[in-house]
Amino acid sequence: MAKADFAPTGAPEALEEATRGSLDEPQVRAMFDRIALLYDRMNTVMTAGLHHKWRRRAADLAQLSPGGRALDVATGTGDLALELAARVAPGGEVIGVDFSERMLEVAGAKGAARPGIRVRFETGNALALPYPDGDFDAATVGFGARNFSDLSRGLAEMKRVVRPGGRVVILEITTPRRPPLSTFFSLWFDRIVPALGSAVDTQAYAYLPSSVRRFPGPDELAAVMARCGLRQIRYVLTAGGIIALHVGVV
Numbered sequence: 192m193a194k195a196d197f198a199p200t201g202a203p204e205a206l207e208e209a210t211r212g213s214l215d216e217p218q219v220r221a222m223f224d225r226i227a228l229l230y231d232r233m234n235t236v237m238t239a240g241l242h243h244k245w246r247r248r249a250a251d252l253a254q255l256s257p258g259g260r261a262l263d264v265a266t267g268t269g270d271l272a273l274e275l276a277a278r279v280a281p282g283g284e285v286i287g288v289d290f291s292e293r294m295l296e297v298a299g300a301k302g303a304a305r306p307g308i309r310v311r312f313e314t315g316n317a318l319a320l321p322y323p324d325g326d327f328d329a330a331t332v333g334f335g336a337r338n339f340s341d342l343s344r345g346l347a348e349m350k351r352v353v354r355p356g357g358r359v360v361i362l363e364i365t366t367p368r369r370p371p372l373s374t375f376f377s378l379w380f381d382r383i384v385p386a387l388g389s390a391v392d393t394q395a396y397a398y399l400p401s402s403v404r405r406f407p408g409p410d411e412l413a414a415v416m417a418r419c420g421l422r423q424i425r426y427v428l429t430a431g432g433i434i435a436l437h438v439g440v441v
């Protein structure tokens with residue numbers, strides 16, 4: 192595991208370009224609607240079940256307490272929101288927001304099966320969050336930021352809805368730079384994931400590796416966070432450098 196504190200560098204134009212996605216929003220939404228029922232199972236197959244552990248770490252970084260209030264952006268099937276909800280219980284509340292109705296239906300069913308956990312799943316766009324300024328103690332996004340059509344805007348929105356002193360946490364897949372992990376990563380993401388995914392949805396699981404490659408590396412992402420006004424930015428790399436957890440303070 193590697194840790195780094197970050198000071199922003201690099202040309203703003205290059206960073207801006209790095210934050211632009213290539214599928215438009217209706218395409219992304221339709222894609223997640225299509226794969227919603229198989230999304231969790233595919234995650235478990237593709238990560239050997241490790242994705243739960245990574246979301247637990249992201250939830251820890253949000254530093255929530257019982258009675259707190261948190262937002263999970265691009266919540267999908269809701270696993271990170273449920274992790275957050277366990278940390279704000281008793282008395283707290285978590286909202287999971289996403290623009291894919293089908294993903295939210297799966298999330299809602301999981302939430303309903305967990306009595307004592309207060310989590311609400313709502314439809315909304317990460318680029319225009321339907322919540323007032325400073326409404327939450329923390330905002331998280333797990334494996335969702337690389338799908339934002341405008342990363343800077345999505346992160347600025349997360350910062351806006353968190354109170355001063357609260358945290359913004361980003362959990363993402365990142366491309367390892369050094370062998371042997373980089374070789375394994377290429378084999379896994381460019382060949383095995385699309386092959387496995389073709390049984391479910393060819394477009395979605397071809398999009399996954401390209402969206403990961405297009406996404407800013409850990410330092411660049413930290414720079415985007417800094418430009419959105421977040422402070423005390425740190426990141427941790429885990430799973431041999433394949434998973435990055437970034438945290439910034441509002």
Ligand SMILES: C[S@@+](CC[C@H](N)C(=O)[O-])C[C@H]1O[C@@H](n2cnc3c(N)ncnc32)[C@H](O)[C@@H]1O
Binds near residue numbers: 220223246318334335
């Ligand atoms: C790879 S899934 C991640 C789901 C979940 N956070 C997890 O940890 O597994 C990405 C999710 O981001 C959502 N998404 C992408 N762009 C969005 C946007 N602009 N607004 C709301 N949701 C968005 C998709 O609908 C999808 O559910």
